[in-house]
Amino acid sequence: MALLSVNSVEVVYDQVSLAVKGASLEVPQAGLVALLGANGAGKSTILKSISGLLAPERGAVTRGTITFEGEDILALDPPTRVRRGIVHVLEGRKVFEHLTPLENLLAATTMYSDRARIDEMAEQMFELFPRLKTRAKAKAGYLSGGEQQMLAIARALMTRPKLLMMDEPSLGLAPLLVDEIFDIITRINREEGVAVLLVEQNAVAALDVVQHAYLIEQGRIVMSGPAEVLRENPDIKEAYLGSGAVAVDYHAVKHYRRRKRWLA
Amino acid sequence: MDMILLLELALNGVFVGLMYALLSAGIVLIYKTSGIANLAQGALAMMGAYTVVVLANSFGLSMWVAIPLALAVMFAFGVALERVALRRMIGQPVIMVIMLTIGLEIFLRGVIPGFFGAAVKRLDLGISNAPIFVGELLLNRAILIGGGVSLGLILLSILFFNSRFGIIMRAVSDNQTASWSVGIRVERAIAVAWGLSACMATTSGVLWGATQGVDWSLSLLLIKALAIAILGGLDSIVGVLIAGIIVGLAESLATGILDPIVGGGTRDVVASAIILLTLLFRPHGLFGREHIERV
Secondary structure, X not given: OOOEEEEEEXXXXXXXXXXXXXXXXXXXXXXXXXXEOOOXXXXXXXXXXXXXXXXXHOEEEEEEEEEEOOEEOOOOOHHHHHHHOEEEEOOOOOOOOOOOHHHHHHHOOOOOOOHHHHHHHHHHHHHHOHHHHHOOOOOHHHOOHHHHHHHHHHHHHXXXXXXXXXXXXXXXXXXXXXXXXXXXXXXXXXXXOOEEEEEEOOHHHHHHHOOEEEEEEOOEEEEEEEHHHHHHOHHHHHHHHOOOOOOOOOOOOOOOOOOOOOOO | OOHHHHHHHHHHHXXXXXXXXXXXXXXXXXXXXXXXXXXXXXXXXXXXXXXHHHHHHHOOOOHHHHHHHHHHHHHHHHHHHHHHOHHHHOOOOHHHHHHHHHHHHHHHHHHHHHHHOOOOEOOOOOOOOOOEEEOOEEEOHHHHHHHHHHHHHHHHHHHHHOOHHHHHHHHHHHOHHHHHHOOOOHHHHHHHHHHHHHHHHHHHHHHHHHHHOEOHHHHHHHHHHHHHHHHHOOOOHHHHXXXXXXXXXXXXXXXXXXXXXXXXXXXXXXXXXXXXXXHHHOOOOOOOOOOOOOO
């Protein structure tokens, strides 16, 4: 049985604008799954419907079900979903800027009361992300983008999740840092057995690490499959990987767009 | 003017300022967790003092039973206030929240004396009226004790903000969505902040009630508390401590020095003048949290 399954979910913002039009996806136990797509396709909205963070943005799931470990979670509030094991690393990091890195980690431990255990967990995070330790005294708002992303991941891991959802971890980071972040993600997935659902625009980086991927366009899932298969798909290559048709002769380009082989 | 009088005014001013600061610490506590400036804090102080008086007089309880009981009642009242009124304001414009808390202030100012009597009531903490002599200085005993208790509580709240629960409250004020995303029960943290703030207001009301009696005018403390909170920076407890001393000093010295010249009444102008000057020249106060912007 899949750890998480999203079944024909529809999401409406402000009671009128339909952002997700019946999307279904699954994340297996300890799986590493990517959700790819362009800006505004509905990727972040799907993550928020899973973590329950749609409400502050006046969004709501109007149709479909989301089950986690076989149980329907749509009625639960976000903190309860975190306690079940779902954690969401928000787009743009969203660290607690006025708190130090250590305080950021401690803030994510409301569900635990054993102080010694919490300190031990924080220490583990600093081992996983040694850079954070060197900046332990600074306010998190002054950390670099990469450090903030690491802190956001570490903070999420403090909740001991079974499913880690990440929204654009590579956003605004230098290519070397993107590699580092993706390395960490695969390590967490492999060593700790934490399932990962990754939302990315950087399809090249994402398809390199994940096992399975979904492609979403205008609120609909238009394609899904193992990463190797998607990597070879000519449409994906052209639209997302930028390595489709070889050496375009711009002299000969006519003004029509190549038709995609799916209907969006 | 002789030095002794000046020193005496200054010293009394410092302690009065600390007592004001206790009330503003409550405002800061709520602002720090939920970003709401609670303008009903003065009425909460008055209500707290009334609760103590009613418990003591009508039920014949001793002060040492009535005060803890009143604190418990006011904690519950603060939590209920947040639950019933403030939580509906989430996502509403700031002006709605401001109107709501002002409305509460006015409502309580009218209703509480209406039920329990508008005449000044005595709240006797057993502090004698005899002044303390330090050398040639005359110090008011009630104010000395009140200032000391306030200082203790403010220092305690600084410690509190560095505890784990305090860290969680600061996280909530920093970013509510991110707080939800890592499992913090944001609503609960804010409710606790309101409860604690109502308790601080009650303590403040009791301390003032012991010096000037309990009636509706206790809620006028709001202006002083607001002046201190704004000068201190609205989200800094240390700021409140220092701003409290500044406001207390300024008020006391103005009374002593300017009153004989202009014929009295300067005490109440000082706080308003401080609010005005702070907003004009240093809108984020002395210790306000800077807005972090990375370049």
